[in-house]
Amino acid sequence: MSVEHGRASLLIRNGRVVDPAGGVDQVQDVLITDGRIARLGRGLKAPAGTEVIDATGKVVCPGFVDMHVHLREPGFEYKETIASGTRAAAAGGFTAVACMANTFPVNDNRAVTDYILARARVEGVVRVYPIGAVSRNLEGTQLAEMAEQAEAGCVAFSDDGRCVMNAELYRRAMEYALPFGTPVISHAEDCHLARGAPMNEGLVSTELGLSGQPGAAEEVMVARDIILAELTGAHLHIAHISTAGAVRMVREAKARGVRVTAEVTPHHLLLTDEAVRTYDPSCKMAPPLRTKRDVEACLEGLIDGTIDCVATDHAPHATSEKEGEFAEAANGIVGLETAVPLLLDRLVRPGVIDLPTLVTRCSTAPARLLNLPGGTLAAGADADVTILDLERAWTVEPAAFQSRSRNTPFAGQSGVGAPWLTLVGGVKVTP
Amino acid sequence: MGWKRKDLLGMQELEAAEITDVLDTAVSMKEISTREIKKVPTLRGKTVVNLFYEASTRTRTSFEIAGKWLSADVINFSASGSSAEKGESLLDTARNIEAMSPDVVVVRHKASGAPALLARSLRCGVINAGDGAHEHPTQALLDLMTIREKKGHLEGLNVAIVGDVTHSRVARSNIFGMRKMGMTVTVAGPPTLIPPQCQELGVKVSHRLEEAIEHADVIMMLRLQHERMQGGFIPSIREYSRVWGLTPARLQHCRPDVLIMHPGPVNRGVELSPEVADGRYSVILDQVSNGVAVRMAALYLLAGSKSA
Numbered sequence: 001m002s003v004e005h006g007r008a009s010l011l012i013r014n015g016r017v018v019d020p021a022g023g024v025d026q027v028q029d030v031l032i033t034d035g036r037i038a039r040l041g042r043g044l045k046a047p048a049g050t051e052v053i054d055a056t057g058k059v060v061c062p063g064f065v066d067m068h069v070h071l072r073e074p075g076f077e078y079k080e081t082i083a084s085g086t087r088a089a090a091a092g093g094f095t096a097v098a099c100m101a102n103t104f105p106v107n108d109n110r111a112v113t114d115y116i117l118a119r120a121r122v123e124g125v126v127r128v129y130p131i132g133a134v135s136r137n138l139e140g141t142q143l144a145e146m147a148e149q150a151e152a153g154c155v156a157f158s159d160d161g162r163c164v165m166n167a168e169l170y171r172r173a174m175e176y177a178l179p180f181g182t183p184v185i186s187h188a189e190d191c192h193l194a195r196g197a198p199m200n201e202g203l204v205s206t207e208l209g210l211s212g213q214p215g216a217a218e219e220v221m222v223a224r225d226i227i228l229a230e231l232t233g234a235h236l237h238i239a240h241i242s243t244a245g246a247v248r249m250v251r252e253a254k255a256r257g258v259r260v261t262a263e264v265t266p267h268h269l270l271l272t273d274e275a276v277r278t279y280d281p282s283c284k285m286a287p288p289l290r291t292k293r294d295v296e297a298c299l300e301g302l303i304d305g306t307i308d309c310v311a312t313d314h315a316p317h318a319t320s321e322k323e324g325e326f327a328e329a330a331n332g333i334v335g336l337e338t339a340v341p342l343l344l345d346r347l348v349r350p351g352v353i354d355l356p357t358l359v360t361r362c363s364t365a366p367a368r369l370l371n372l373p374g375g376t377l378a379a380g381a382d383a384d385v386t387i388l389d390l391e392r393a394w395t396v397e398p399a400a401f402q403s404r405s406r407n408t409p410f411a412g413q414s415g416v417g418a419p420w421l422t423l424v425g426g427v428k429v430t431p
Numbered sequence: 432m433g434w435k436r437k438d439l440l441g442m443q444e445l446e447a448a449e450i451t452d453v454l455d456t457a458v459s460m461k462e463i464s465t466r467e468i469k470k471v472p473t474l475r476g477k478t479v480v481n482l483f484y485e486a487s488t489r490t491r492t493s494f495e496i497a498g499k500w501l502s503a504d505v506i507n508f509s510a511s512g513s514s515a516e517k518g519e520s521l522l523d524t525a526r527n528i529e530a531m532s533p534d535v536v537v538v539r540h541k542a543s544g545a546p547a548l549l550a551r552s553l554r555c556g557v558i559n560a561g562d563g564a565h566e567h568p569t570q571a572l573l574d575l576m577t578i579r580e581k582k583g584h585l586e587g588l589n590v591a592i593v594g595d596v597t598h599s600r601v602a603r604s605n606i607f608g609m610r611k612m613g614m615t616v617t618v619a620g621p622p623t624l625i626p627p628q629c630q631e632l633g634v635k636v637s638h639r640l641e642e643a644i645e646h647a648d649v650i651m652m653l654r655l656q657h658e659r660m661q662g663g664f665i666p667s668i669r670e671y672s673r674v675w676g677l678t679p680a681r682l683q684h685c686r687p688d689v690l691i692m693h694p695g696p697v698n699r700g701v702e703l704s705p706e707v708a709d710g711r712y713s714v715i716l717d718q719v720s721n722g723v724a725v726r727m728a729a730l731y732l733l734a735g736s737k738s739a
Binding site: 201202203205206207208209210211212214278279320323324325326327328 | 443520521522540542543544545547548562563564565566600603626627628629631632
């Protein structure tokens with residue numbers, strides 16, 4: 001990161017502090033010194049020279065962690081850079097992101113990991129944790145050099161964007177990763193069942209005449225990977241879970257004691273395949289938007305903890321890649337700057353999910369499952385803090401994004417509740 | 432009722448009254464084709480662009496003749512392959528054509544939704560001449576016109592649509608249109624070629640040809656694309672033809688006044704035996720004739736009825 005830990009002291013006064021890791025949910029002050037949390041308490045005295053932030057009416061949380069983003073650098077800087085992507089993260093209330101390996105060249109060796117971390121040190125606005133590839137060049141045939149990558153700082157391994165179809169190779173990847181303590185993240189999509197179909201299979205695909213991929217394309221792989229996690233004892237993490245069947249299998253596997261965790265994206269919690277009826281490519285992503293029943297199951301899983309965290313799968317693409325024929329458009333949408341506002345307005349405000357649970361899913365849990373230092377406001381922790389304003393009205397204006405890309409199905413939508421201030425290492429990073 | 436739409440994108444969006452309006456207009460257009468001089472000045476000074484991204488002889492020619500009989504200037508713009516392969520995006524092509532001020536753009540594209548995309552970005556009218564596996568509204572309209580011409584009415588008729596429904600825009604447009612006109616539709620084919628949740632479109636689904644056609648007033652056979660074997664949808668053309676091909680023997684149990692239809696081009700000996708394709712129940716060539724009339728009606732309603 002470019003930001004040094006803040007030397008000056010900072011006092012966040014009178015905010016509602018929600019820190020699930022410490023079991024805290026009350027109005028308190030947070031004192032930050034030397035870039036770390038010094039103390040939590042009521043009526044804390046500000047030492048001389050301390051900057052005071054009045055957080056009255058605001059919510060003070062441990063920094064949010066987005067464990068699934070595509071920063072596109074190196075190779076696709078026209079879509080996003082580490083600089084623009086981390087600015088987008090800071091604007092969206094995230095203090096750390098984990099970036100996927102499908103760059104060009106692929107992050108399948110230490111040199112690329114080093115490059116990403118070096119760029120992040122120079123230009124990054126929030127903490128950047130690279131995720132290494134499972135297989136060389138994401139080809140699914142030979143393991144990437146995972147040990148060196150783990151040593152260089154990769155916090156997980158994934159061929160995200162592609163599914164490792166070879167079960168034997170995936171088994172070996174899970175075994176090989178065991179000593180690193182890093183999860184293996186599965187992009188669960190059987191490529192034969194999915195056939196490259198651009199949307200979910202069902203009534204809507206039938207009416208639109210678009211080829212559809214069944215939820216089974218995801219579920220077959222979730223089932224396989226749970227079985228492999230049982231075989232190997234590895235920590236399996238299911239990326240962007242999207243079907244009722246997959247949620248059910250993860251719930252059952254957890255109950256059996258399998259080391260499996262899962263994430264869900266805001267769009268799979270808020271949209272169904274009905275959104276595709278306009279043939280708007282901003283509704284195209286992998287996995288595709290599913291049915292109402294799937295959305296309900298994902299919400300249920302998020303609430304009961306079957307799904308550990310929310311991750312955006314922030315996938316920037318140039319406008320030219322997202323404005324033509326639906327079937328030919330690129331997969332994915334940006335999410336860093338819309339995720340927290342959407343979750344606050346659509347889930348927290350109507351009471352679908354309570355605030356401490358949301359903070360757990362956006363901060364505590366992703367930090368823990370990637371073994372990151374964040375996710376807590378305990379004394380001594382890095383002062384990564386996300387402050388929310390639950391009364392702030394917003395409208396999604398893609399032209400105003402910090403991200404270089406504009407591909408969102410939420411353009412023009414509005415709501416109430418948004419990030420207000422983001423601190424990384426005690427330094428304000430909100431653009 | 433008056434036609435109010437800028438575009439003709441699909442049967443799903445049309446009301447029954449609008450469908451009747453197009454069919455009635457097409458009947459009066461058909462009279463023109465019987466004249467010695469097949470030309471009226473209705474669309475003189477109007478420009479129709481045929482923008483065909485997929486190979487098509489029948490439909491493109493039909494639109495071209497329709498435009499010419501109405502005295503429109505018809506320009507054929509053929510682009511093979513996808514817009515991506517061609518280097519220019521579909522939207523850029525559309526903007527360029529827009530700059531030449533056409534009155535109607537007729538578009539065929541392999542991508543479902545491409546005409547909707549064009550309609551949103553063009554000021555002129557857009558007619559969908561077939562998009563992917565989505566819709567082919569003028570085909571459904573000419574089918575309805577042919578059925579109404581032969582049967583005298585549409586409501587209450589039983590129709591069997593047989594074959595590769597999954598990949599057929601003709602089937603979709605006909606299902607949407609026929610349901611709106613009060614017809615009963617049965618789709619039939621091997622389960623691999625019937626799209627998911629098809630029943631929710633308001634049709635019956637059958638996996639036995641004899642059952643599907645037994646009480647049908649109209650049998651519409653769909654073209655089987657040979658590449659369906661590669662996709663694993665059917666084991667072989669031979670087996671498909673044995674199980675799903677319409678032969679004189681199978682027609683013996685049908686209604687004596689049944690109509691056999693096919694959107695063309697026919698795979699003779701695959702979905703239709705030659706005896707059936709050329710037989711007394713076949714109205715395949717009537718469909719082609721009515722195609723011109725329906726397309727004249729569509730062009731007239733989009734480009735001519737307001738200024739006339």
